Amino acid sequence: MLSVRDAEATILNLVQGLDKQKDIEFVDLLTAHNRILATSVNSYLDFPHWDNSEMDGFAVRYADVLKATAEKPTVLEVVEEIPAGYKPQITVKPGQAARIFTGAVMPDGADTVVMQEKTHRQENRVFIFAAPQPQEFVRRKGDFYKAGSELLPAGIRLSATEIAVLAAAGHDQISVFRRPRVVIFSSGNELVMPGEALQAGQIVDSNQFALATLVREVGAEVLVLGIVKDDPTALKEIIEYAIANSDIVISSGGVSVGDYDYIEKILQSLGAKIHFQSVQMRPGKPLTFATFPNTLYFGLPGNPVSALVTCWRFVQPTIKKLAGLAQGWQGQFLKVRSHSELQSNGKMETYIWGKLHLVNGVYEFYQAGGNNSSGNLINLAQTNALAVLPVGKTLVYPREEVLVLQVR
């Protein structure tokens, strides 16, 4: 059976990122959060834009004040006052100083700032009580960034820090990748919508809601088509529509070996290339992955835990890569101590759902209490991590280290 690692490589090697020319849109900064930058950005401005003061104090010539002490202060003539946003008019000459404030432009002639606390002002004179370091408290033009070089590379996700940089560089509109388009549907004769009265044998379709949430979480645009009966004609119709209108299709259910599990046959009849139909993992073994010329197809297993585990493990990284992220699309695995004893049959790579808790500043993994059937979604609530037991590992002792996939 295909290992999880090989399944992941098969999928991610087939994922083409969105096109840097065709798949972009312009957004303004206040709506740019979590979008992915499509083009690298630079600025025609140096940062800082000019030499400026880091303190409220006095701009001086270092050579004038290098011998200043509390006992023998240096006395300078104050020739100008320079608040922030003002262009200095006077060159500071030997024996002179300018009153200056934080962020204000350094005047010509001065090279050093003495902070206010080390001085005493008396009308147009200032007493300097301590020798500063040469060029102390001066932020030099271009020290943070030189105009024309790369400010931000393409393919990064934008959050507060990058948005601040873009704003400071004067970009009010930026080019980002469009959101990947994902179509989701559920298959099963037994499924009904929440709020509908249940007839014998029916259950509510929870997968469409969970999957739509996970897909949006990684920045995709979702179209949910709802529930389709286990009926080949209906399924064929919806899959044809889905592949024509998306980058990725996600269905849940109908991928195992039962008489009503039609997904694979229909994919075949529509000319899909089926890359695999099962993976050596639990839950999630009957995962089906197929491609059409412009669309990736994930046939997730119907059991609620299996659908979510395979979405976390394979679909979310796929969406992130397709969305144009240049790196970091893979899942984040942490090595932590397990509080709980964890068990597997050793035959499958086993994903155990639970919670990472911070205990004295260190993460520990707690398996979810209750029934750990892949049909039980009740104890999946509040899951923020999956412990991963590799093939061959049957037991993790309490306090033993284990790899966990962070899912929230």
Ligand SMILES: Nc1nc2c(c(=O)[nH]1)N[C@H]1C(S)=C(S)[C@@H](COP(=O)(O)OP(=O)(O)OC[C@H]3O[C@@H](n4cnc5c(N)ncnc54)[C@H](O)[C@@H]3O)O[C@H]1N2
């Ligand atoms: N003989 C075998 N039977 C099964 C195998 C196997 O290897 N041999 N694998 C089992 C595993 S593992 C899984 S996982 C399931 C996968 O089943 P399907 O993908 O075919 O899904 P369904 O048969 O349609 O449903 C399975 C289960 O999940 C419930 N379900 C389905 N859709 C939803 C939904 N949208 N929301 C909530 N719950 C859903 C459905 O009612 C069933 O209980 O196959 C095993 N069988």
Ligand code: MOO
């Ligand atoms: O994977 Mo099924 O995914 O074990 O219930």
Ligand SMILES: [Mg+2]
């Ligand atoms: Mg089935």
